[in-house]
Amino acid sequence: MRQQFDVAERVRQVIGEAGCTQREFARRVVMDPSKLSRSLSGSRRFTVAELARIADAGNVDAGWLLGTTTDGAADGAVGGEAGGGAGRADGGAAGAPRPPAPTAPPDSGRPLQIVRETVRLIAERGFHAVRVADIAAACDTSTATIHYHFPGRAELLEAAVRWCMDEDTARRAARIAEADDAREELRQLIALQAPYTERQRQQWLVWMDLWAEAARSTAIGRLHADFYQQWRRTVAEVIRRGIEQGVFRAVDPQSSALRLTALIDGLAIQVLATGPGAGGTTAEAMDIACNAYVDTELTARRSGADAATARRSGTDASGPTADQPGP
Missing domain, CATH: 1.10.260.40 (lambda repressor-like DNA-binding domains)
Structure with missing residues (x-):
């Protein structure tokens, strides 16, 4: 001891x-x-x-x-x-x-190099198609070095997912720092989840491998549950702040976070299922659809006078008001 x-x-x-x-x-x-x-x-x-x-x-x-x-x-x-x-x-x-x-510099260390190359290779080939020898070759080192830092494949997958989450957290903090309210924070979170860039696509592909592995492995399943609890908690906290600020209606934050994250997941899979320009769901379409959910299901209804002013200025996205019912 x-x-x-x-x-x-x-x-x-x-x-x-x-x-x-x-x-x-x-x-x-x-x-x-x-x-x-x-x-x-x-x-x-x-x-x-x-x-x-x-x-x-x-x-x-x-x-x-x-x-x-x-x-x-x-x-x-x-x-x-x-x-x-x-x-x-x-x-x-x-x-x-x-x-x-x-x-x-710490970022030049071997563990982070291994993790970055693991993320890239998983995104390109899929987790089960990536061998430790492939990672070692990408890092210009030996398989013994890989095992020294990460003894097994489960540890490599966990490290890859954790690195993706840390990257996402850093980008999120930078993007929402200037947000005026929780509604804008949520829009920024959605934009960060839409796979616009190659880095975002890589991270989503790693997530998809995590889902597949979680269905077959108890240990990875626990990891998956832990990460998803963190993600949904983040979304729920933003929704809760929006309710307090008056920009969101008095909804159940946890239930709304569950539905919104499920929508994000489903649309992201559709985006990744087809390459850019292949005629499938695009990152832009995903972004628009998720924001439409926020507008129709979460955004607080405005008064008739406020809604009329917003429509004249072209900024109203909250849907029909009590004074202006929909069709």
């Missing part, structure tokens, strides 16, 4: 040297932030693969993190979970030397 806490202290030291938040460091090492937090508190052990990625991001020796070396020299292979097992010295974090400062 003592060594488990020593490992956590060394990881804290690496995070401190990295000069970023704990959440940002979790993104850099492609790790669930909650798992990192639990491991640092001692309620969960770091896996060796996680420590390998932490060592890579912090430019320190994995043996130093484990307490098996004190001078930064490599000490050979390690296995199993960190914090226990034969042959590991019980070196305390307090007496260990400070790790060297990173000499390269």
Whole structure:
């Protein structure tokens, strides 16, 4: 148990040297932030693969993190979970030397390179058609290196999906920063989900592989459920804010989020099923359809005077009002 806490202290030291938040460091090492937090508190052990990625991001020796070396020299292979097992010295974090400062930007680290290439290959070929050897070749490294950072295919798929989510979160924060209200936030969220760009198409293709794998794997199914809860919670929170602001009607945020995300998923599949210019559903059509749902099902009805003013200015998208019934 003592060594488990020593490992956590060394990881804290690496995070401190990295000069970023704990959440940002979790993104850099492609790790669930909650798992990192639990491991640092001692309620969960770091896996060796996680420590390998932490060592890579912090430019320190994995043996130093484990307490098996004190001078930064490599000490050979390690296995199993960190914090226990034969042959590991019980070196305390307090007496260990400070790790060297990173000499390269974190985004140039091997784990992120592996994940990016995994995303690209999954999007091009499908998860089951991608071999570890293919990823190694794309990264100009060995299969042993891939397994060192990500022991199995499930870990690679999880890392790929998590990276896509982190990318989406970063884009979302940038796009909605200037939104005037929750209705505009929701429009921006929809625009980010419509696969306009090649990067967005890649991420949707990874999601589709996650769905297929989740139907056959209990572990991946749990991952799928966790990610979808986060996504629906995000949409529900925006809807809830819109209700408080008066731009949305008094609907059930959770139910509305479920319907809207289901609409987004279904239309995205139609967009991806046909290539650009092939005559199928386009990203633009998906964007318009999802916004039409927001306008008809969520947007608060305006008074007759406000609606008339909006129609004259060409900005009304909320549908018929009480004073102006539809056909």
